[in-house]
Amino acid sequence: MGTTILATIGSLIAGGVVASIAVVGLVSSQTGPGDTSPSDVTQPVNIDYGSNG
């Protein structure tokens, strides 16, 4: 019985934490910097490699 109550409380806390992280993440990720305008429009548009490029 005691274990069940602890598991329930634990899962509620975990659920609350994950839900909070998801909501905070959703909100904060929308406020990041957008695409920057090209510094020189006469140059071909460049696309960047991944980090090991």
Place this chain on the structure above:
Amino acid sequence: MADWRRLVPCIWSLGLALLLLGPALAPGYVLSYDMVWVPDLALRPDFLGVGSGLPRAVPSDAVVAVLDEIVPGMLLQKLVLVAVLVAGGLGARRLTDPRSLGAQLVAITLYQWNPFVAERLLLGHWPVLVGYAVLPWVILAAQRWRTTGELPPRLWCLVPLGCLSAGAGLVTAVVLLAFAVERSGRRLAMVAILVVAGNAPWLVSGVLHASEAVTDPAGASAFALHDEGSVPAPLAALGLGGIWNSEVVPPSRTGAAGWLSVALLVVLVGIGLRRWVRYAGRREVAAFTTCWVLGWGIAVLTWAAPDQMAWVVAHVPGSGVLRDGARLLALCAPLLVAAAGHGAATVLGGVARAARPATAVVLLLAPVAVMPDAALGVAGRLTPTELPADYALAREAMARDLSSGSRGDVLLLPLTSYRQPAWNHGHKVLDPVGRFLAPDFVASDDLFVSGRRIEGEDPRARAAAAILERPTPEERSAGLAGLGVGYVVTERGLGPVPAVTGTVVHDGPELVVRSLEDPVARATPWSWRIAMSVAWILFLGLFFVGLGSRKRRAVRRCRLDA
């Protein structure tokens, strides 16, 4: 109760799709990298596979050109974007434990909310995503075919839908072979017919362009599987990440959250593996595993052996389809969601009843919590826009000129492939002018990746570039007319372009359209026309056979009922 259980996954899937797309569903066209949608895409010979370059957008462009005669282009784009997410999620749900609603919802979440989906959306690879959405349904239909011995009518329609691009077609073919084939020659022959017919438009066009079907070896390392920040490429690939273009990788993938997301997925799959193997049976497990090994293996090969891949794409015609290694990770998704769903069922079954709702919340929201920047149009980067009004005026002016007897294809200047217009919120996009206008067009297909030029394959674009090097405008115009170019469309504000002589038929704030004198009519060999006609008949034939079979089956059922 049963209805309620059926409804929840649909609502969850739709909710996730709306959360992911967010502003992309507002009025306007979403233009991002290779995703170019316009109000009325005109069907033209190049879209049918008889152009001078490799069939990169065959048959997807032709399909859109036909469909947007029925549904407006803007609405069609929204429908496609929502449908690929919801259809994929609801298909994935059926790959896992049908007894556990939690398992199904986790499978939906993982299939819809992962780096593969977010990155391909941003990169504009919507035909790849259509193939990805169709994948679970192809698996289910193939399983049914194998177990009942009767080919489900829906498979005739699913296969061509899954083959709207070469990469997607390859994935669909592998899945069909893995899940449907048995030791029966007849079954193998039927699978081969489906695969060949579904892929016929790009396959036949690719064969016709065999002489140009080898690609720049520099592209092999540029488009290979890549690390995501601190997450090494093979590990990123475990979580369906590792795309070559770092600009489309959500920032959350490159740090601790990237590691966490891979770890969570691997743990959940690990927990569910034994249960899933017991549930699915050896034959299914072998098929899922074959797909996973091929997808992950080829993706990692592009990262581990770039020099060898460079040799292959430079010497083996058609092998360029493999150079974007991360694209094949779609093959890994079915196993991941099936096993992870069983993992979720195991976890939920192992906790106290009262703790299940909160545990389910953890399992369902964890993928969102570790990649929150996929939300709302990948953090607002899938934002719709209105194409400049001047484009429509240019199209009208050209239509008037064409109706007065002019002809010829369009050359787009400056001769570079991508644009980053302010009216598109500064987002990069493949030059949309060519698709906006009605005739076939010649545009650069070179790509600049981290300052390095990856040469395109279209010999006509190369010839146009050489002609533009000529010393005088008259010589350039004559040379371009000899190439079949009847119009030169110059985009303003992108720097100086080589001058050409010709009649200005439109001079607007965005575009200048010049009509050239006496362009040579571009001749398409009859052999090409016949070959492509056969290819299209095969492709479209699948839909007709599928719809016909459904109707026949419905009639038979009615008679039996009577």
